[in-house]
Amino acid sequence: MVWNGILLLVTALLPPSGPGWQWPLRPAPQILRVFDPPAHPWDPGHRGVDLAATPGSLVYATGPGRVGFARDLAGRGVVTIVHGTLRTTYLPVHPSVHPGRRVSAGDPIGRVENVLGHCGQTPCLHWGLREGVEYLDPLTLLGLGPVRLLPWWDAPPWNPAEAPLPPPDPPTTRRQ
Numbered sequence: 001m002v003w004n005g006i007l008l009l010v011t012a013l014l015p016p017s018g019p020g021w022q023w024p025l026r027p028a029p030q031i032l033r034v035f036d037p038p039a040h041p042w043d044p045g046h047r048g049v050d051l052a053a054t055p056g057s058l059v060y061a062t063g064p065g066r067v068g069f070a071r072d073l074a075g076r077g078v079v080t081i082v083h084g085t086l087r088t089t090y091l092p093v094h095p096s097v098h099p100g101r102r103v104s105a106g107d108p109i110g111r112v113e114n115v116l117g118h119c120g121q122t123p124c125l126h127w128g129l130r131e132g133v134e135y136l137d138p139l140t141l142l143g144l145g146p147v148r149l150l151p152w153w154d155a156p157p158w159n160p161a162e163a164p165l166p167p168p169d170p171p172t173t174r175r176q
């Protein structure tokens with residue numbers, strides 16, 4: 001049941017795409033692997049997108065915020081930026097910023113580490129987006145599709161038995 005509330009929150013608060021959000025790499029990188037959220041929270045899946053990246057190249061904040069996490073985690077450098085209720089994650093990145101630092105969109109936050117494995121023998125940058133415990137497709141920040149806010153883990157959040165009138169169709173939910 002808690003997922004319903006979270007999903008509603010997520011779809012309601014997903015920021016508009018457009019100026020203010022940008023790729024974490026320059027020029028705009030090739031996408032090696034798309035967002036593929038698991039059917040259930042405990043299932044494997046891909047909770048972000050993988051971008052072709054040259055080790056040593058600069059990684060940029062995709063939006064304004066504050067550095068939340070910037071250190072080695074299980075052999076890979078990880079940087080997280082908090083943007084209000086959203087969080088973006090970048091790895092493997094050797095950070096050039098410290099937690100607490102304010103960043104603007106496009107500020108360098110580190111360099112791609114020469115760590116293989118996540119994309120096989122191809123170096124890549126994993127870019128993730130979260131709202132609370134929910135993983136979202138970071139490409140939505142750039143206005144790129146497909147938008148995948150699925151799955152629903154439970155019944156629809158609206159219960160007809162408790163609502164006198166049907167609600168308007170939620171325009172931002174269940175888009176594929």
Ligand SMILES: [Zn+2]
Nearest residue numbers: 048049050126
């Ligand atoms: Zn990945």
